[in-house]
Amino acid sequence: MAGKNPYMKETAPDPPKTAYRIRFLPMDETVEVDPANLPDRVAGHPGSILQTALDAGISIGYACGGVCACSTCHIIVQEGVESIPDGTDSEVDMLEKAPGLQLDSRLACQAVPDGSCDLVVEVPSWNRNLVQEDHG
Ligand code: FES
Numbered sequence: 001m002a003g004k005n006p007y008m009k010e011t012a013p014d015p016p017k018t019a020y021r022i023r024f025l026p027m028d029e030t031v032e033v034d035p036a037n038l039p040d041r042v043a044g045h046p047g048s049i050l051q052t053a054l055d056a057g058i059s060i061g062y063a064c065g066g067v068c069a070c071s072t073c074h075i076i077v078q079e080g081v082e083s084i085p086d087g088t089d090s091e092v093d094m095l096e097k098a099p100g101l102q103l104d105s106r107l108a109c110q111a112v113p114d115g116s117c118d119l120v121v122e123v124p125s126w127n128r129n130l131v132q133e134d135h136g
Pocket residue numbers: 061062063064065066067068069070071072073074094107108109110
């Protein structure tokens with residue numbers, strides 16, 4: 001999969017043009033996003049919060065591979081949501097199936113910040129990818 005749902009005709013938002021940071025909670029890890037060096041990983045839109053998280057080793061579930069066909073990448077944007085274009089109808093429809101939905105909930109694979117400000121993003125406990133967690 002290449003970060004695109006073949007059944008949907010919506011286009012990806014533009015990737016960020018300026019550098020910014022995302023602070024992920026509750027792990028309290030801050031990741032710098034350099035628009036000239038976006039992650040190569042194929043999961044979600046280019047420059048999406050999901051790509052940034054996975055590239056930094058922060059585990060977020062992404063059962064559908066980042067094509068807006070599940071809600072396992074549900075995140076809550078505590079700060080900076082204004083730098084993310086509004087969700088598409090597909091994202092909103094899928095988000096309605098997510099547990100713990102809040103006003104600033106988004107799908108990490110679809111949310112592409114424009115870089116105009118830093119973000120604080122909470123990863124709900126049930127969406128952290130258990131496969132990658134340390135059980136030792
Ligand atoms: S990974 Fe499935 S909707 Fe984001």
